[in-house]
Amino acid sequence: MSHTPESRDDASRDDVVETVNAEGVDEAAVESNRRLYTGWQWLLFGALAIAYSGFHLVSLNVYPLETWSFRIVHIAGALILGYGLYAGTRFADEDERRSATWLAWVSYAMLVPALYALVRVVMMYQAMSGGAMRIAPEIEAWHFGYPLILATAAGILLAWSYRQFRDRLSPADLVLMVCALAVAGYLLVMFNSPLRASTGTSFAPMGISYAAIAGSLLILELTRRVAGLALVVISAIFLVYVFAGPYLPGFLGYPGLSVGRFFSQVYTDAGILGPTTAVSSTYIILFIIFAAFLQASKVGDYFVNFAFAAAGRARGGPAKVSIFASGLMGMINGTSAGNVVSTGSLTIPLMMKVGYPGRSAGAIEAAASTGGQIMPPIMGAGAFIMAEITGIPYTEIAVAALIPAILYFASVYFMVDFEAARKGMRGMRKDEIPLFSKLVKQVYLFAPIIILIAALFMGYSVIRAGTLATASAAVVSWFSPHKMGIPAILRALQLAGTMAIQIIAVCACAGLIVGVISLTGVGARFSSLLLGLAGVSQLLALFFAMCISILLGMGMPTTAAYAVAASVVAPGLINIGIQPLVAHFFVFYFAVVSAITPPVALASYAAAGISGDNAMGTSVASFKIGLAAFIVPFMFFYSPAMLMEGSWMQILRVGVTATLGIVLLAATVQAWFFGPVKAWQRLVMLLGALCMIYGGIYSDIAGLAIGALMFLMQRGRHGGGGKAVAAG
Known part of the structure; x- marks a missing residue:
């Protein structure tokens, strides 16, 4: 779709476009299975969400709880809120409102075993408080475990079985909320007694296993509702492996675990209460609250307008806006697909207006939004998990991420720039964009993020720095048109409680997988396989690790x-x-770019939904635009200076030459430098790009020579045209 300069000028005169003014970027998208309450139910769930966010702020800053107890309450709160706000199936239309009434009554009947299990938890607490050493196994089985598992399984099946109302709570989901309360209550009783030390042994109370089975089912079902089937299917495969392992051949085989031994351990810090929940209950929830405060003060709108x-x-203005805005929004948005929805709804239609095909527009937004997850200082939520797993300070991880993030965004920028030059696209007119001079006067809205970065590098803990940044967001809002009073602060806390549900469910579900890996030892057997491959070729081992990381990440946040x-x-x-550090960054990068890797590319699919183009075509195009992200991690190994x-x-x-290499790589992919590039020149440029990205001193010299x-x-062939293009 190429245009001459004259035709583009005519198009510019013919287009009547109002000045862009980003509004609603900060509005949270309402999912298709999300309930919208009114009246007392709206007040109830709003109050629960506010209380949930407030509980974390108080526990993290004022009155800390015992670690396991805190994490159990953290997961239970998300389950109760999640089942209250997200339905298990699509909502009923007018014709279906009277159907399956008997199923609703069956759901109410399932409240009996659920409530009975909860009452039994209270009685067990009283018995343990009165000096009992443990509860009789038959009481745990018949009066707690079996009723709880029956109610949980029946509640999940019933929630799938009939259409529900969007404006009221389903009785099946009420059953699941009570079950979540019973699971948390029992685990709190047992894990705050000497019996906590018995987990994973034959002396562990079977009640822990019953609670863990019900809890795992509740986590898997909520994950399906808020994040789709991909993670649930992978979790189910890992759970099957626990019991099928003894019958598998080769390196996958292992002696096996009984149901009691496995489930008595999986709901501890070896699994669900382990590193992923440790991070979601501290850093992630805190930064979700921070993001909610920024949204309440309309900072997202300001970022996009800026x-x-x-x-x-x-040249190709809206595409470059997409890169800039997605990088900024990525700092306050924990998922690539969420970033696409928030900024892409504005940038994708504008890209299409200036001449980008729908596929290119969607691919650019998907690639840029995915880059937001590797952009310091916040880097989505993965950096916090990396700090938790490796023990490397968070600030060190954020600094190490700087050059790779620059390389990624430079790659996307030049891919966009060269495509715009090749297709003869215009930028936006002065009257189409907000006045920079006006926006500069509100530059203080960046203050919360600057305070966050400054506090982290001054040595404050992540929790203290995040709390200060959250408070500063409320203070800064008083200098803007969107002042945050008590109602706005409560709305922000309510929004945070709602936003947290997806990421907490996902982290708990990932903890289930981590538990399987640690308890079965499959991770160690995979390590031995990699070690064997490395004996043949380290590059082959890295390539295999890349494929596994992308495969495990497909369809997951x-x-x-x-x-x-x-x-x-x-x-x-x-x-x-x-x-x-290098190993974890390698894995992190490929886990992130799985969002734009065909065939399952969540960010690309979200962008295709906005652009109206084919989802698979968009994912292939976004893979091409984000190509640097598939090369740079290998360079972490060959050139650690990148980190x-x-x-x-x-x-x-290394930083300078790798950036120049990225420019050559973009020119190779787009077949344009200062003008069209021939096939043999593209091969030479690719060689020069790889030499400079490699990072060795001799390869850098060779790459610079080729680039020059x-x-x-x-310049010699397209000198005049090059100047005209560069001016775009």
């Missing part, structure tokens, strides 16, 4: 994708001699 003002007039891949792949990479490991001169050299030669050839 991006339009800064980059809108450049960043947090879960990284947590699972870090448990399976990272230990193997460390065993073949790779530094822990700030080494002297400043090494880091500077291609630059002179292109």
